[in-house]
Amino acid sequence: MIDPKKKKDGAKGARPDGQLRQSQLVTTFGPGAMVDLVDRAVVIGSLEHWGYGREGHVTLDDPRLRRSLIPRLKALDPDLDLAREGYFRMPPEGDARDPDTRVGVRALEFPRWFVCQHCHRLARASEQFENKNGRYRHQCAKNKWSSAVPVRFVAACKRGHLSDFPWIPFAHMDREGGVCDRQELYLIEKALGDVARIFVRCANCDASTAMSRAMALPYHCNGDRPWLGGRAANEKCDQNVELLVRTASHAYFAQVVSALRLPDPEPDPLRLRLRDKEVWKAVQKVTTVAQLSMIMELMDHVASAVGKTPPEQVIAAIRAENEASTATSERPLRSAEYDRMVTAPLEQQGIVPEPGVQFAAYRVPKHRLDLPPGIRGLVVVPELREVRVQVSFSRFDSIGANLQGEYDFAARKVKPAVLTLPTGNEKWLPAAEVRGEGVFVELDEEVLHKWEKRDAVVKRAELLLRAFEATGRGEFPGVRFFLLHSLSHLLLTAVSLECGYAASAIRERIYCGQAEVGGPNMAAVMLTTGTTGSEGTLGGLVEEGRRIRYHLREAWDLGRLCSNDPVCAAHDPSSESSDRRTEGAACHGCLYIAECSCEWFNRFLDRALVVPTIGNDPELAFFRERP
Structure with a gap:
């Protein structure tokens, strides 16, 4: 990651200002994300600012995923498109031993306002502070210099636009004459972490405003997109700006679409x-x-x-x-993957996948397994490659994908931000390839259908639906999804205790669908682990998957009792006092897992639908008896 103000193009041996892992540039720190450096803060540049040097880019093309993404990009902006080749690319890989500014991602300085650490003077860096050796300094008094750091407050809107906080009009918000002629702002912090006791004061006119007033700003967004570079990249916006802390967890949400690399099936003669x-x-x-x-x-x-x-x-x-x-x-992506899983050939002892194969899945014969009622079968995936592609990003609120793992941007009133200038020449998206293994657990459709018809389950579904409608979010995923998602979390935790991988290293993949609502019948969960390295994984997850009944028993025991019971088990998401509208019996003590492992940000969970819980009707549980 380099700063264009400090290095000249083609300079050899110049050290970059920071380093990020390639996979982080597709998720946490993609274009438009804010990153703290040692002495300043930056925003990661758009795809126009990514340089690959003479070696060129590494292509991760996947035709099936490309065809799925094109209409979704068009819904963001009609000018967005993907090239015929080289449309998915890995982020550039720099060499720390021989750095080259032509290889890497350019980061643009943001925010542009700094605050002196001694006198708390608040101003644009270019107006009041001196840049010496890449660090901003302020001469507070005669012959006394103090360092200046980026201010931690910025302004943004729900469309992803980002700008400096409107410090000058905000400081003079209550002044009768408006903004004074000669502003001299100071950021006074009387209690660390308490915004009600942080003030912006103008020393010239003595106007002062508390930062607690910034929770509802009366200023319109200017459509600033600094990651694209320059004011020419700005666009019209109908949103109001909101206060945003640079390092807040809701400052950046990447919309990432993933697909398994499925080889073309053998053609029918x-x-x-x-x-x-x-x-x-x-x-x-x-x-x-x-x-x-x-x-x-x-x-x-x-x-x-x-x-x-x-x-x-x-x-x-x-x-x-x-x-x-x-x-x-x-x-749809998940439908194609589900069909390939359920039609996987039977596993034969002594047969191993060929070296370098992208995908290999085998159904374990039932006589080798001890399957409990409700589980139809098990498919082991010793070789798996997954392509993850970032499409866009949002701020303040995450955007959920549908049950197929795809985003319906056309149905959204407020669309997320783009990674590149739509009218530019960059017709590609950043991607990462994960190599690993997985275990696919398929539920019995007949048993599941009978469970969905139970009176207790129907009433629970109505309660969850009422709570969901109060959130104003997209489309209710259905009680079947709550079951599969909760089972996935319990099973993931149970398997992680035995397979040798940390729970945060295992990721879920939910396959859910019902023919009654216009989709295919799907009911399965797949747990995967992988790495972006070339060596893949060691096989522990696949081997533990063969002990599926043992792990289901452990999952059943984990879900029966929560450390927060009976409060957790009795949680009513439809209650007016509830702060968890998308969860039933679920909390940090039982079902929540690391967000890097969960596809749905720990939403749509209810362990009462999986196992019997305190104070709930046992008929709710899919596994009423211990497997």
């Missing part, structure tokens, strides 16, 4: 023969066995292509070809 130009011309409109028999009698090349294949199978192949040719949209 029959469908390959039907694709012959002359054969397909003859059979493409065939819908019945009688029509097929007549054409086979009249055309020898059709009879030769069909051979001895049963007529019903040929009709099904023709129908599948027609559906594939008329498809207008990419199949």
Whole structure:
């Protein structure tokens, strides 16, 4: 990470101002994120400010994910697009031993207002402070110099725009004559951490305003996008600015879409023969066995292509070809992954994946497992590659993906911020590839359907729906998702105690869907662990996955009693006093896990739907008895 004000292009041997891991540039510190350096603060530059040098970029292209992302980018801005090649790229990799300013990410200085650590003078760095060797200093008194640091308060809006806090008008907010002629501002902090006792004072006119007044600012956003560079990148905005602390946890939320690298399935030999130009011309409109028999009698090349294949199978192949040719949209990401998992071949002892394979999944035969009621099967994934791509980012509030792991930006009134200038030449997105392993646990659809029809579960679903509607958030995921998500967290915690990986190193992947609401029937959870390094993982998660019944028992025991019971178990999310509208019986003592492991920011959880809990109807629990 380099500062363009300190280094000249092409300079060799100049040290960068900071370092970040490549994977962090796709999640926590992507374009538009604020980062603290030793003596100043910066905002990470947009994709136009990423340099790869002579070595060029590393491509992580995935056609399936590209087709899924293009309409979502268009919903953000019609000018956004992805190139035909090189559309997913790893962040540039610098060499600390031989640094080169042509390789790295340019960071732009932000905020531009600094405060003196001695006299608390508050001003723009370019107006009141002297830059010496990359550090800003202030001459408080004669021959006395003090260091100046970036002010910790900035202004932002829900569209992701970012600007310096309006210090001058804010300090004179209560002054009758408005802003005075010669402003001399000071930031007075009487009690550390208490905004009610932090004041901005103008020494010239003695106007003063407490920072507690900044909780509701009357100023419109100017549409500033400093990560894009220059005022020309600003856009119109209809939002009001809000106070934001630079290092706050809600200052940056990256919208990251991930997809497993699935190899193309082996083509059906029959469908390959039907694709012959002359054969397909003859059979493409065939819908019945009688029509097929007549054409086979009249055309020898059709009879030769069909051979001895049963007529019903040929009709099904023709129908599948027609559906594939008329498809207008990419199949949802999770649906394609789910189908590949549930149709995985049976595991054979002694057979291992070939070196370098991107994906390998095997269904463990039931005679090798001790599956409890409610669990249909187990699929182990010894080789797994996942591509994670950042699409946009937001501030103040996270944006949840749908059940397919995709973002519906078109349905949002307030859209997040973009990573690059839409009209620019950068038609690519930053990406990272995770190599690892996983365990796929599939629930029994028949048992699950009966559980969803129970009176106690229906009433619980209505309660959760009422609480969710009070939040004003998108679409209710359904009681099935609450079950799968809660089971995933309990199982993740139980497995982490045995597999050799920390709980924060394991990540969940939820497969949920119901045909009744217009989607495919899906009910499974997959726990994965991986690394962006080239060596992958060591196989401990897969081996522990074979002991699925043991881990389900441990998960059942973990969920039965929480250290905060009976308060946790009796939590009513629909209550007016509730501060957790998206959770039932869930808290830090039982279900919450590290946010890097959870896809849904620890929302939509209720352990009462998984195991019997204190004060709740046992009929709520999917696993009423210990597995």
